[in-house]
Amino acid sequence: MLAMEYRGPKRVRAVQKPMPEIKHPEDAIVRVTRSCICGSDLHLYNGNVPDTRVGSTFGHEFVGEVVEIGPDVTNIKVGDNVIVPFNVSCGRCYFCQQGMFGNCHQANAMATAVGGIFGYSHTAGGFDGGQAEYARVPYANVGPTVIPPGMDLDDAVLLTDVVPTGYQAAEMAGIQKGDTVLVFGAGPVGIMAARCAWLFGAGRVIVLDKEDYRLEFVRNYAPCEAYNFEEIGDPVLFIKKQTDWLGADCVIDAVGAEAAGNVLQTITGRKTLLQAGSATALHWAINAVKKGGVVSIVGVYGPTDNLVPIGNAMNKGLTIRGNQTSVKRLLPRLIDHVQSGRLNPKALITHRLPMEEVADGYRLFSAKLDNCIKPILIPPTVTK
Amino acid sequence: MQTQRIDYTQINGWGVDADPENDPTYPMQHREDAPPRDIFYDRPPQQPITVEVLHSIERPDVTAVFGATLPPTGLSGVIRRFAFKYSENEYKHWLPLILADRVDVVEGVLKDLAHGHVPNIFAEKGYAVEWKYNRTAFVTKMATIVAVTVGTILLLNSGKDKKSKRK
Ligand SMILES: NC(=O)c1ccc[n+]([C@@H]2O[C@H](COP(=O)([O-])OP(=O)(O)OC[C@H]3O[C@@H](n4cnc5c(N)ncnc54)[C@H](O)[C@@H]3O)[C@@H](O)[C@H]2O)c1
Ligand SMILES: [Zn+2]
Numbered sequence: 117m118l119a120m121e122y123r124g125p126k127r128v129r130a131v132q133k134p135m136p137e138i139k140h141p142e143d144a145i146v147r148v149t150r151s152c153i154c155g156s157d158l159h160l161y162n163g164n165v166p167d168t169r170v171g172s173t174f175g176h177e178f179v180g181e182v183v184e185i186g187p188d189v190t191n192i193k194v195g196d197n198v199i200v201p202f203n204v205s206c207g208r209c210y211f212c213q214q215g216m217f218g219n220c221h222q223a224n225a226m227a228t229a230v231g232g233i234f235g236y237s238h239t240a241g242g243f244d245g246g247q248a249e250y251a252r253v254p255y256a257n258v259g260p261t262v263i264p265p266g267m268d269l270d271d272a273v274l275l276t277d278v279v280p281t282g283y284q285a286a287e288m289a290g291i292q293k294g295d296t297v298l299v300f301g302a303g304p305v306g307i308m309a310a311r312c313a314w315l316f317g318a319g320r321v322i323v324l325d326k327e328d329y330r331l332e333f334v335r336n337y338a339p340c341e342a343y344n345f346e347e348i349g350d351p352v353l354f355i356k357k358q359t360d361w362l363g364a365d366c367v368i369d370a371v372g373a374e375a376a377g378n379v380l381q382t383i384t385g386r387k388t389l390l391q392a393g394s395a396t397a398l399h400w401a402i403n404a405v406k407k408g409g410v411v412s413i414v415g416v417y418g419p420t421d422n423l424v425p426i427g428n429a430m431n432k433g434l435t436i437r438g439n440q441t442s443v444k445r446l447l448p449r450l451i452d453h454v455q456s457g458r459l460n461p462k463a464l465i466t467h468r469l470p471m472e473e474v475a476d477g478y479r480l481f482s483a484k485l486d487n488c489i490k491p492i493l494i495p496p497t498v499t500k
Numbered sequence: 501m502q503t504q505r506i507d508y509t510q511i512n513g514w515g516v517d518a519d520p521e522n523d524p525t526y527p528m529q530h531r532e533d534a535p536p537r538d539i540f541y542d543r544p545p546q547q548p549i550t551v552e553v554l555h556s557i558e559r560p561d562v563t564a565v566f567g568a569t570l571p572p573t574g575l576s577g578v579i580r581r582f583a584f585k586y587s588e589n590e591y592k593h594w595l596p597l598i599l600a601d602r603v604d605v606v607e608g609v610l611k612d613l614a615h616g617h618v619p620n621i622f623a624e625k626g627y628a629v630e631w632k633y634n635r636t637a638f639v640t641k642m643a644t645i646v647a648v649t650v651g652t653i654l655l656l657n658s659g660k661d662k663k664s665k666r667k
């Protein structure tokens with residue numbers, strides 16, 4: 117089968133690989149019909165996630181048709197079209213039982229701090245991902261959810277990560293009616309977080325990024341106020357002035373380790389890996405939130421350390437929340453939001469590429485070329 | 501530059517998920533709902549361990565499922581095995597893994613060549629789209645790299661010349 121393959125930092129290609137096999141009685145094999153490239157893949161692509169082995173297939177955002185099931189799979193059947201949450205989760209461990217499907221304790225042997233994630237290095241369980249024609253889906257009774265009749269596959273594939281992550285970012289921010297919510301990052305996740313902030317009753321939503329085309333998009337889509345942080349001077353000071361000098365009530369970090377905006381952070385976090393990614397957005401978030409406010413982190417950082425003003429977090433009495441999204445927990449609510457028209461995920465998709473052109477897709481999305489917001493890959497077996 | 505304040509009363513779904521209880525400034529978890537702290541509660545069956553799986557020493561065993569397609573191999577594998585002697589709390593775990601990843605890249609190129617395949621790095625890096633959508637910056641970057649490389653080689657060679665003349 118055709119699959120994306122990692123060869124080293126900023127080097128990927130499409131190759132022929134052996135078909136995935138059932139390795140566990142609760143496995144299923146899914147024929148992929150849509151697969152996205154995500155901001156999270158960029159951390160892998162740039163070589164910044166430890167234990168990313170050459171030959172890995174990435175891809176944690178995919179939907180597809182079930183073509184084979186293990187003997188213990190009862191919740192889905194061959195022929196079902198399913199949304200596959202990006203988390204691998206057993207559904208019965210201490211954490212899954214609390215709805216923390218992003219923190220399953222039976223899905224990642226290699227790191228206890230990280231849950232199991234499809235196509236996300238051995239630090240996230242070593243599973244091959246869905247940027248391929250077929251994928252092995254463990255614990256198929258738990259994650260995969262049948263796509264409701266009539267739902268567009270483009271909407272469905274964004275329910276595997278982008279929509280739930282944007283939503284959980286807003287949820288973790290503890291937004292109270294009327295709150296001013298500040299979102300760092302106008303990538304797919306930040307855009308969705310800004311949109312979802314309104315669902316929780318925000319009174320004002322402000323987004324900062326440096327890509328004008330993304331700011332333009334989010335300004336209309338969320339809708340919200342949106343500013344280019346390269347044009348407003350010190351972004352923290354700018355936000356203080358915008359918020360009666362108090363700071364935003366809630367701040368969301370939807371940027372993570374590839375953040376721009378601070379040379380020291382970029383050199384130590386992205387170029388030399390002295391820290392686990394550049395923490396510029398998180399640094400700004402802690403300083404731009406009001407005292408007693410909430411910082412919600414969905415931006416991904418590596419497993420070592422980051423330079424952030426933790427002393428300010430203490431002095432300001434902040435609450436800091438973060439997580440890998442618990443996709444499975446949120447799916448019923450979000451499917452409803454999509455079906456009722458409150459959320460329109462597929463509007464984010466700007467590029468559709470045949471899977472053979474995966475290397476171009478990564479470059480396009482990574483370098484923010486051709487006004488790219490969200491690229492999806494279409495496997496050759498897919499006709500529509 | 502100033503963008504317009506949004507009238508949120510017009511937004512479809514405004515406030516439908518508002519929850520005054522979800523205010524994390526105050527304690528909020530309902531402890532009585534927590535399950536027993538037994539992580540082996542109803543443990544799923546074990547995926548047969550047919551390949552080498554390095555597992556974090558912060559857990560007693562390999563998880564019930566795991567990715568099995570890329571067991572550690574070669575020199576990078578030796579380094580990974582060393583890394584997994586230390587917990588996730590230690591740099592001795594993560595830094596060797598990053599080193600192993602870089603060694604793996606070299607091993608990957610060698611394996612490609614051994615299979616008679618010369619990797620098309622230009623294509624793997626997706627430079628075609630840089631050429632298409634970002635030509636000026638891309639050409640400038642490439643020209644700089646070439647200039648710096650050529651400059652460095654010339655500089656090193658001129659150093660050699662002087663040395664050989666001194667002899
Ligand atoms: N927690 C989760 O479950 C989860 C799930 C999906 C994605 N993520 C993470 O969310 C983050 C965003 O993902 P994405 O797909 O939107 O990525 P993306 O790369 O498309 O978007 C990131 C955006 O941040 C902007 N940016 C860079 N530096 C900034 C700064 N200092 N301040 C403000 N904006 C800045 C970039 O210009 C870019 O538009 C990534 O770190 C990704 O790994 C987390
Ligand atoms: Zn993702």
Ligand SMILES: [Zn+2]
Nearest residue numbers: 206209212220
């Ligand atoms: Zn679990």
